[in-house]
Amino acid sequence: MFRRHLLGLTAVGLAAPRILRAQGEWPDRPLRLIVPWPPGGSTDTVARIFQPKLAEILGKPIIIDNRGGASGSVGAQEAARTPADGTTWMLAYDNEATNQTLMRLPYRTLEAFEPISLVATGPLAMVAHRSTPYRTFQDVVTAAKAAPDTIAFASSGVGGLAHVSTTLLQQQGGFRLVHVPYRGGGPAVQDSLAGNVPLFMSNVVIISQHIRAGTLRPLGVTTRGESRHVPGVKSFAEQGFPGFEAPTWWAFLGRTGTPAPILARMQQALAQALADPAVKAKIEEQGADVVASSPAQCRQFLATEIERWGRVITANNITAES
Numbered sequence: 001m002f003r004r005h006l007l008g009l010t011a012v013g014l015a016a017p018r019i020l021r022a023q024g025e026w027p028d029r030p031l032r033l034i035v036p037w038p039p040g041g042s043t044d045t046v047a048r049i050f051q052p053k054l055a056e057i058l059g060k061p062i063i064i065d066n067r068g069g070a071s072g073s074v075g076a077q078e079a080a081r082t083p084a085d086g087t088t089w090m091l092a093y094d095n096e097a098t099n100q101t102l103m104r105l106p107y108r109t110l111e112a113f114e115p116i117s118l119v120a121t122g123p124l125a126m127v128a129h130r131s132t133p134y135r136t137f138q139d140v141v142t143a144a145k146a147a148p149d150t151i152a153f154a155s156s157g158v159g160g161l162a163h164v165s166t167t168l169l170q171q172q173g174g175f176r177l178v179h180v181p182y183r184g185g186g187p188a189v190q191d192s193l194a195g196n197v198p199l200f201m202s203n204v205v206i207i208s209q210h211i212r213a214g215t216l217r218p219l220g221v222t223t224r225g226e227s228r229h230v231p232g233v234k235s236f237a238e239q240g241f242p243g244f245e246a247p248t249w250w251a252f253l254g255r256t257g258t259p260a261p262i263l264a265r266m267q268q269a270l271a272q273a274l275a276d277p278a279v280k281a282k283i284e285e286q287g288a289d290v291v292a293s294s295p296a297q298c299r300q301f302l303a304t305e306i307e308r309w310g311r312v313i314t315a316n317n318i319t320a321e322s
Contacts, residue, residue, distance in 0.1 A: 026086055026262050030061040034090045036075025038068035040186025041156060042205035042286075043093045046120060046250050049282045053273040058266075068184050071095045071157035073103055080112040084257030089266070091119070092251045094161040097302065101310035102159035102320055109306065113253040115298035116267050119274065121249045122288035123227040124162055125204050126153070126236075127216040129195045137219040137239050140199065144175035152178040153199035154192055156185040158320050162201040164309055165222055165246035167318055172241055192216060203248040204229045204287030222246040229287040249305070250288070251298055267295055 033051065037043045047064055055062040067075030072095040079090040096109055128134040134143070144151050155162040158181045170176055180197050182188035185206045192200040192207075193215055200207070200216065204227070210216040211230065218233045224245050225235055236244045252270055254263055273279055274292040283290050293301070312318070 026265065027058055027060040029087065030063055031055075031058070031086075032063050032065050032088045034065050034067055034075050034079045034088060036067050036069075036072040036079070036090065037093065037156070038184040038186050039066050040189070040206070041068075041184040042203045042248075042288075043072075043091055043250060044186070045205055045286060046283060046288065047091045049286075050119070050270070050273045050279050053276050053279050054269055057269045057272050070103075071099060071159050071181075073099050073105060076109075077106065079253070079255070080107040082255060084255040086254070086258050086262035086266070088255065089116075090253045092253050094248045094250075094305070095157060095159065096251070097305035098159045098161060098164050098309045098313060100306045101313045102318065109253075110299065110303060112256055114256050114258060114263055115295050115302060116252040116254050116263065117270050117274075117295065118291045118293040118298045118301050119250045119252050119270075120283055120288040120290050121247050123204055123229060124165060124201055124222040124246055124248050125207065125211075125230055125233070126166070126199060126201050126219045127192070127207055127211065128199050128219055129192060129197075130215055130217055131195050132198045132217075134198070134217070134219060137236065140177075140219065141173055141175050144170075144177055148176040149178055151199065152180045152197050153201055154180045154182060154188045154197040155201050156188050157181050157183065159313075159318070161246055161248055161309070162203070164312060164318055165244075166201045167316060168246075168312055169236060169241060169244065171316055172244070206286075208285075208287040222248075248288075249291075249301070251302060263295070 033047060035044050035047050051062050067078050072093055082088040100109055134140050185202060189206050191197050207216055211218050218230050220236045220239055221227045221230050221233055223235050224237055271292050274290050280290050
């Protein structure tokens with residue numbers, strides 16, 4: 001059976017170049033990469049790090065198309081209705097999983113898209129502006145219990161992992177904050193830096209430089225233990241929330257129905273781009289860990305995230321207006 005499977009894979013591999021030739025060389029035009037968030041956020045940052053190398057490997061320009069709005073669902077819906085011809089791709093953020101339960105969408109992620117690769121994962125961190133009195137996360141909990149619904153925290157949008165995980169923290173800890181959603185991480189970090197909102201739950205990619213500069217003070221991370229990307233900062237699991245874990249992620253998706261040789265070529269090219277030492281180092285400098293998974297691993301990961309956070313959203317009555 002294994003030999004037949006191996007021979008089958010070999011046949012597909014040998015057939016792929018012939019199929020591509022029959023369809024014409026791919027890519028034969030510039031490609032579009034939809035980033036369903038505004039410029040300046042983490043998804044945009046990660047995309048722009050690997051974009052030049054991926055374009056070099058494929059031999060065609062890759063145009064980043066920022067389509068922000070509705071917690072990433074505006075850009076995702078645009079990507080879901082594009083032709084399955086290998087010209088349009090999407091870099092999804094963790095909201096793609098939570099949106100499946102939180103919103104009524106005209107598509108299902110694992111039906112509309114073909115997973116290519118889990119690009120990277122990383123911790124979320126709760127940070128406070130340096131002008132605030134909060135030195136530890138326990139300071140926030142104590143203040144919020146004393147005056148419920150008076151302390152605001154920003155996130156990149158309603159229903160994203162930052163929002164849902166912070167809601168879960170509040171429910172586990174018995175305190176209440178005020179959620180201030182933004183149309184992406186870029187606008188949220190600007191208001192946080194200005195001190196217009198005291199707390200910000202975010203992936204580390206867009207706040208790492210501000211943590212190093214001392215403008216934003218890290219209070220906790222969503223990994224099981226301490227993260228090398230925010231050294232010296234305890235996880236929430238180590239601060240009275242046992243078992244709490246909520247890593248963020250970015251995944252590269254293509255349209256379902258795209259010819260298999262094109263999907264395979266993109267996965268190969270993306271893996272090569274992410275393996276480039278300069279690309280890998282730059283992504284990891286931002287506060288994320290390059291994964292570069294197989295399509296099957298990416299699909300399983302997405303299915304698990306959709307199911308896992310769907311349970312949390314449903315069990316805790318989290319709505320799009322939360």
